[in-house]
Amino acid sequence: MAQVEPIADKVTSYFYALLFLHLPELRSLFPASMDVQRDRLFKALLTAAKHVDDPGALAAYLVPLGRGHRKYGTLPEHYPAVGECLLGALGQYATDVWDAETEQAWVRSYTLISQIMIDAAAADESRAPAWWQAEVVEHERRTGEIAVITVRPDEPYPFLAGQYAALETPWWPRVWRHYSFASAPRSDGLLSFHVKAVPAGWVSGALVNRARPGDVIRLGPPTGSMTVDHGTGDGLLCLGGGTGIAPIKALVEDVAERGRGRPVEVFYGARSEHDLYDIEALRQLERRHPWLSVRSVVDEGRSDGLPGRLPDALGGYGPWAGHDAYLAGPVGMIRSGVAALRGTGMPGHRIRHDPVEELVPNAG
């Protein structure tokens, strides 16, 4: 895989050209613009290849991926065709390293990867729909760029606080982007998301600027493991940057609903005081629950909170022995937040966040 990485762009472009040439009927399963998609395929292969000798980690990655592929209309018979085109593309470009042995190793890995995904999709069929339709019931603009969107799924949608889902709008068919649930499961079955319109972010832009009550979006299955372990009473240290506060609020609500007052410390970071668009909701939770403390952290300008970038604010607090850390927000914040927490001596297994490769394409 290391040898293929530098030529990944060429391999994936050639792969899709082969695929659509031999199986033109598959083109309709993909978005009109393939930019983000090209990148995704390679990142997924890279991640799977990394875990190919670790069955537990491989299944943890591929089972949700196989389930999630149901919403695209992927069928078991598509996998061998994809595999053949992939080998064709690798054989074409990885000429320096391509021989019979390498080809066999790829065939074995791809067969294993696709079988896990096919089995996961088949097992899911009896349990859940491939996707849910959900009607927008509320669209609340919080700043010029951020909206809180509440939807009603057409069928019950079971999920856990801290998880996220892929979402497709009617304006960009087959373009799916990930958003975290902004509250714990509610008794009325409604789901909410915090969305920030970013430059070149088609889905986010449409959700903030075009979506209105009555519009219908599609939702993929819930996924992600940044969830609370209710088997322990350990404390939670939560870092939410920008719209990353959405899953953090869901986690706080989840702890509150379990009625067990374990200590929860939230650091909520934003560029300016004005961008702390959900601070009032967090302050309300803080007033209601003595085990919760909320600190705001603001990059620039006048503010009642701590100054600086979010991870820098941790320096004056802690230690957090006996706490699990949860991080959600921009990739740079997650990376430097993890480094800061490791620097305080927190073991890696206590630090949770969503896979950063799932967060990057939120811009699209």
Ligand SMILES: NC(=O)C1=CN([C@@H]2O[C@H](COP(=O)(O)OP(=O)(O)OC[C@H]3O[C@@H](n4cnc5c(N)ncnc54)[C@H](O)[C@@H]3O)[C@@H](O)[C@H]2O)C=CC1
């Ligand atoms: N589950 C998750 O992890 C979620 C992630 N997100 C992601 O969060 C991001 C939110 O973007 P915005 O609201 O524009 O955030 P932003 O750019 O306004 O930053 C928010 C906070 O993160 C800190 N920060 C940003 N970049 C940093 C860096 N390189 N190093 C250290 N700290 C940094 C800032 O100090 C600020 O406190 C989006 O990329 C979105 O995809 C959103 C929701 C859930």
